[in-house]
Amino acid sequence: MAKFQAPKGVSEYFPPRSAHFEYIRQTIIDAAKGSGYELMELPVFEETELFARGVGESTDVVRKEMYTFEDRGGRSITLRPEGTAGVMRATIEHNLDRGQLPVKVYYSGAFFRAERPQAGRYRQFYQVGVEAIGLSDPLIDVEVIAVADRAFRQLGLKNYRLEITSLGDSLTRANYLNDLRTYISKIDLDEETAARAEINPLRLFDDKRDAIKAALVNAPVLMDYLTPESAQDFAAVQAALTDLNISFVVNKRMVRGLDYYTGTAFEFVHEGLGAQSGIGGGGRYDGLMSQLGGANLSGIGFGLGVDRILLACEVEGLSLPDNSGLDLFIVPLGNAPEALAIAESLRDRGIRVGFAYGDRSLKGAMKAADKSGARFSLVLGADELESGVLTLKEMSSGVTQSVTLSALANHMVALIAQFGEDF
Numbered sequence: 001m002a003k004f005q006a007p008k009g010v011s012e013y014f015p016p017r018s019a020h021f022e023y024i025r026q027t028i029i030d031a032a033k034g035s036g037y038e039l040m041e042l043p044v045f046e047e048t049e050l051f052a053r054g055v056g057e058s059t060d061v062v063r064k065e066m067y068t069f070e071d072r073g074g075r076s077i078t079l080r081p082e083g084t085a086g087v088m089r090a091t092i093e094h095n096l097d098r099g100q101l102p103v104k105v106y107y108s109g110a111f112f113r114a115e116r117p118q119a120g121r122y123r124q125f126y127q128v129g130v131e132a133i134g135l136s137d138p139l140i141d142v143e144v145i146a147v148a149d150r151a152f153r154q155l156g157l158k159n160y161r162l163e164i165t166s167l168g169d170s171l172t173r174a175n176y177l178n179d180l181r182t183y184i185s186k187i188d189l190d191e192e193t194a195a196r197a198e199i200n201p202l203r204l205f206d207d208k209r210d211a212i213k214a215a216l217v218n219a220p221v222l223m224d225y226l227t228p229e230s231a232q233d234f235a236a237v238q239a240a241l242t243d244l245n246i247s248f249v250v251n252k253r254m255v256r257g258l259d260y261y262t263g264t265a266f267e268f269v270h271e272g273l274g275a276q277s278g279i280g281g282g283g284r285y286d287g288l289m290s291q292l293g294g295a296n297l298s299g300i301g302f303g304l305g306v307d308r309i310l311l312a313c314e315v316e317g318l319s320l321p322d323n324s325g326l327d328l329f330i331v332p333l334g335n336a337p338e339a340l341a342i343a344e345s346l347r348d349r350g351i352r353v354g355f356a357y358g359d360r361s362l363k364g365a366m367k368a369a370d371k372s373g374a375r376f377s378l379v380l381g382a383d384e385l386e387s388g389v390l391t392l393k394e395m396s397s398g399v400t401q402s403v404t405l406s407a408l409a410n411h412m413v414a415l416i417a418q419f420g421e422d423f
């Protein structure tokens with residue numbers, strides 16, 4: 001029978017690589033929690049209109065990449081292509097925008113874009129994101145960037161750079177778009193491209209065609225239009241990043257793929273990834289909340305691409321924890337039910353215990369212990385159970401130590417505490 005295959009272009013993780021994936025995701029979550037971000041768990045599908053309005057009708061994401069379908073009640077539903085619009089929806093719906101500010105949340109999960117699959121570009125991919133809502137202090141921009149940077153540093157990544165820009169405030173944009181429209185009106189565009197540029201002339205900068213790129217070479221640059229307030233905020237962001245030793249380059253021509261950005265915008269780019277080099281991006285979105293019917297609050301956040309960060313770690317040859325993290329592997333010898341009861345009582349104490357099931361030879365079982373990646377192993381045969389004296393073996397060194405059955409749990413807990421994080 002023909003085998004089933006996963007839908008085209010999705011990313012999937014299974015052991016042993018899934019341990020790396022999980023470690024990366026947790027490292028980012030820990031960095032977010034360490035700066036006071038709390039979990040927001042949201043549906044993976046929303047009303048289509050939320051993304052059309054939130055992300056922007058002129059974006060590739062909304063025009064070409066959404067998984068949209070009608071549900072059984074005839075509603076138009078879309079699998080989330082990104083996280084910010086959903087966070088805004090939930091914040092408004094549950095009146096968090098009228099409560100204690102700022103609202104600082106993180107989220108982690110699958111996102112969906114019907115893009116052409118290639119290395120590092122998937123139709124289902126994973127992000128960890130944060131959003132800080134209700135503060136316009138430029139220092140919160142820096143905090144958000146620092147969360148991502150800390151996560152990357154903790155993973156040991158080196159060959160990435162931070163690019164930042166400012167998209168200014170509404171006055172900046174009005175003045176800039178005016179001049180950009182005038183400039184674009186002199187370029188010869190096909191009907192579809194002209195229509196797109198009409199909705200948002202900035203989207204022309206996304207165009208991959210050489211002729212369009214060439215026609216835009218002398219286009220006005222948004223950053224030259226920053227109002228004094230926007231310029232001051234951007235300078236404050238740069239100064240604080242410098243103080244924190246977070247290096248960055250200013251990219252005047254950065255174009256983010258989503259329409260909601262204002263003020264500070266940024267991308268983390270990894271040098272070893274080829275075409276899909278963006279390992280994360282984000283920025284400020286000061287008009288989004290009110291545009292979606294909420295209070296007029298500012299916001300800033302990021303989305304980091306877990307799939308691409310994993311690829312980046314692999315390109316850099318980083319060694320990430322690659323086993324199940326078992327503390328102990330128990331090999332029963334003819335006394336499996338009793339041995340399992342011991343394993344279960346250790347598990348009750350929070351010790352991570354693997355077990356050799358099935359009627360295996362001692363050799364086969366020891367092989368399983370080896371493969372499990374557990375730090376210690378223990379053979380439990382009739383002799384051990386009778387005498388209550390066990391031999392605990394450290395797998396990496398082969399060194400053994402004697403411990404009584406009654407002291408085993410406390411002994412293991414002490415060992416785990418002693419070895420701490422690397423255990």
Ligand code: HAM
Nearest residue numbers: 082083121122125278279280281282283301302303305
């Ligand atoms: P984004 O730049 O569209 O921003 O996506 C963020 C990251 O998700 C990218 O840098 C990339 O690492 C990853 N990513 C995006 N598309 C794919 C794909 N098809 N395959 C693999 N990875 C992908 C956002 O989504 C914004 N919501 C971020 C944000 C939060 N801005 C403010 N708050």
